[in-house]
Amino acid sequence: MTARPVVTGLGIVAPNGLGLEEYWAATLEGRSGIGRITRFDPTDYPSRLAGEIGGFTARDHLSGRLLLQTDRMTQLALVSADWSLADAGIDPAELADYQAGVITASHSGGFEFGQNELKELWSKGGRYVSAYQSFAWFYAVNSGQISIRHGMKGPSSVVISDQAGGLDALAHARRQVRKGTSLVVAGAVDASICSWGWVAQLASGRLATGEDAERAYLPFDPAARGHVPGEGGALLVVEDAGHARARGAGKVYGELAGHAATMDPKPGSGRAPGIERAIGEALRDAGIGPAEVDVVFADAAAVPELDRIEAEAITRTFGPRGVPVTAPKTMTGRLYSGAAPLDVAAALLSIRDGVVPPTIGTSPADAYDLDLVVGAPRPAPVRTALVLARGQGGFNSALVVRAAGL
Template sequence: MNARPLVTGLGVVAPNGLGLEEYWAATLAGRSAIGRITRFDPTDYPSRLAGEISGFDAREHLPSRLLPQTDRMTQLALVGADWSLTDAGIDAAELPDYAAGVITASHSGGFEFGQNELKALWSKGGRYVSAYQSFAWFYAVNSGQISIRHGLRGPSSVVVSDQAGGLDALAQARRQIRKGTSVVVAGAVDASICSWGWVAQLAGGRLATGDDAARAYLPFDEDARGHVPGEGGALLVVEDAEHARARGAQNVYGVLAGHAATMDPRPGSGRAPGIERAVEEALRDAGIGPDEVDVVFADAAAIPELDRAEAEAITKTFGPHGVPVTAPKTMTGRLYSGAAPLDVAAALLSIRDGIIPPTVGSSPNDRYDIDLVIGAPRPAPVRTALVLARGQGGFNSALVVRAADS
C-alpha cells in the first residue's frame, strides 16, 4: 500500500501554552516561558533556568487511579493524546480492533517518578517503593498508557534517539499508515525537570548557565553558550487519507510528505555532519526541490559548532539567506523528544494561517548566512515546511510537512 499520511489532530502541552490555540497565540506573540526553576531548588546548580509548564494539575484531566502510577511526563502525554484525538474528532472506542496504534519517543523516561522511589528506598526501605516503579520510569510507558487509555491495539512502539526521536516517531507513524494502519497517535512529551534529571542533563555539557532568561538560549547568536531545557511536547493524530475522508474529518492540517534520518560520522573523520544528508534525503523522499520549501524549523542547538553545521547544511541546500529559518523553541526551551513534534505542530499551523513564528532573544551572527526570523512573526504563504532535529550522540532527523492539497 502507499496510503497518504495526513495530520488530522494536534495535542499540545507546552511551557508557553496548554492546548493548541493557547500555545500558538503565545508563540506568535513571542511570549517566552523560560525562567528560574520552581520544581526544585536550583540554587546550587550552575544552570538554573528551564521552560516549565505552569498551571497543569493532572487531577483536573485524569482519573485518580492513574495518578499514583504515572510520572509527570506520562500525565502530560496522556492529556496531549486526549486533546489530539478530540481535535481530530475521533472516538477511539468506535474504531475497529487493531485499526489504531501509538508511537512515541522518549529522551529520559519517567525521571521524577524514579527519583521519588529511590528516595523512598534509601530513606525508608524497599517496602516503601511503589510497584509502579517497574514501568513508570520506562521509555515506552507513554505509548503503553495512551494505548491502554484509548484501547489502541494496533502497531505501537517507542523510539529513543534523543531530540531527533520526536521526528523519528512521526516517521514511524507514517510508515505504519502506508502499511495499512488507519490511525496512529504519534509524537513525544518529555519532562525531566527534577534534581536527579538535572544532574544527568548537566553531565552532557550543553546547558546554558546564568540567570538572564532573555539571553540564556541563543541559537545562531554570537553569545550562544548552550540550551535551556524544557518540558512538554505534542501528540499528533496521523491518519490514512481515505480513512479521514470516509469519516468526514473536520481538521486536515497537512501531510507528512518526506523524512530522513542519519548519523554523524566519527569525530575527527573529516566527513560532513549527517544533518546535511538528512536534509537532502528528506526532500528527495518528499519528491520536491529546495525551491518548494517555504520555511525551515531549525534544531537550534545554541552550541557554536553545532549551529555552524546546521547553518551550513541549510545554506548548502537553499543558498545564503535562501529560505526563512525559525526556532520557536527559544520560547519553551529544548523539550528533548517533545521539541520536534511541537515544531511540527507549529509548522502545520504556519501552513494553516500563513505566518512564520519568530525566534526570540537571538541576534543572528553574520557568520551564519541564514534568514533567521526574529522579533516578530513574518506573514508568508507557507505550503511546505522542513523540520530539523538532532540528538546528542550523532542522531539527525529531517521531516517535510506540506499542505494537504499540495
C-alpha cells in the same frame, strides 16, 4: 495505491501554552515560558533556568488511579493524546480493533517518579517502593499508557534517538499508515525537571548558565552558550487520508510528505556531519526541490560548533539567506524528544495561518548567512515546511510537511 499520511489532530502541552490555540497565540506574540526553575531548588546548580509548564493540574484531567502509577511526563502525554484525538474528532471506542496504534519517542523516561521512589528506598526501605516503579520510569510507558487508556491495539512502539526521536516517531507512524494502519497517535512528550534529571542533563555539557531568561537560549547568536531545557511536547493524529475522508474528518493540517534520518560519523573521521544529507534525502523522499520549501524550523542547538554545522547545511541546500529559518523553541526551551513534534505542530499551524513564527532573544551572527525570522512573526504563504532535529550521539532527522486536503 499507497496510503497518504495526513495530520488530523494536534495535542500540545508547552511551557508557553497548554493546548493548541493558547500555545500558538503565545508563540506568535513572542511570549516565553522560560524562567527560574520552581519544581526544585536550583540554587546549587550551575544552570537554573528551564521551560516549565505552569497551570497544569493532573487531577483535573486524570483519575486518581492513573496519578498513582504515572510520572509527570506520562500525565502530560495522556492529556496531550486526549486533546489530539478530540481535535481530530475521533472516539477511539468507535474504531475497530487493531485499527489504531501509538508511537512515541522518549529521551529519559519517567525520571521524577524514579527519583521519588529512590528517596523512599533510601529513607524507609525497599517495601516502601511502589510496584509502579517497574514501568513508570520506562521509555515506552507513554505509548503503553495511551494505548491502554484508549484501547488502541494496533502497531505501537517507542523510538529512542535522543532529541531527534520525536521526528523519528512521526516518521515511523507515517510508515505504519502507509502499510495499512488507519491512524497512529505519534510524537513525544518529555518532562524531567527534577534534581536527579537535572544532574543527568548537566552531564551533557550543553546547558546554558546565567540568570537572564531573555538572553539564555541564543541559537545562531555570537553569544550562544548552550540550550535551556524544558518540558512538554506534542502528540499528533497521523491518519490515512482515505480513512479521514470516509469518517468525515473536519480538517486536515497537512501531510507528512518526506523524511530521512542519518548518523554523524565518528569524531575525527574526517567525514562530513550527517545533517545536510538528511535534508537532501528528506526532500527527495517528498519529491520536491529546495525551491519549494517555504520555511525551515531549525534544530537550534545554541552550541557554536553545532550551530555552524546546521547553518552551513541549510545554506548549502537553499543558498545564503535562501529560505526563512525559525526556532520558536527559544520560547519553550529544548523539550528533548518533545521539541521536534512541537515544531511540526507549529509548522502545520504556519501552513494553516500563512505566518512564520519568530525566534526570540537571539541576534543572529552575519557569518551564518541565515534569513532567521526574529522578533516578530512574518506573514508569508507557507505550503511546505522542513523540520530539523538532532540528538546527542550523532542522530539527525529531517521531516517535510506540506499543505494537503482530503
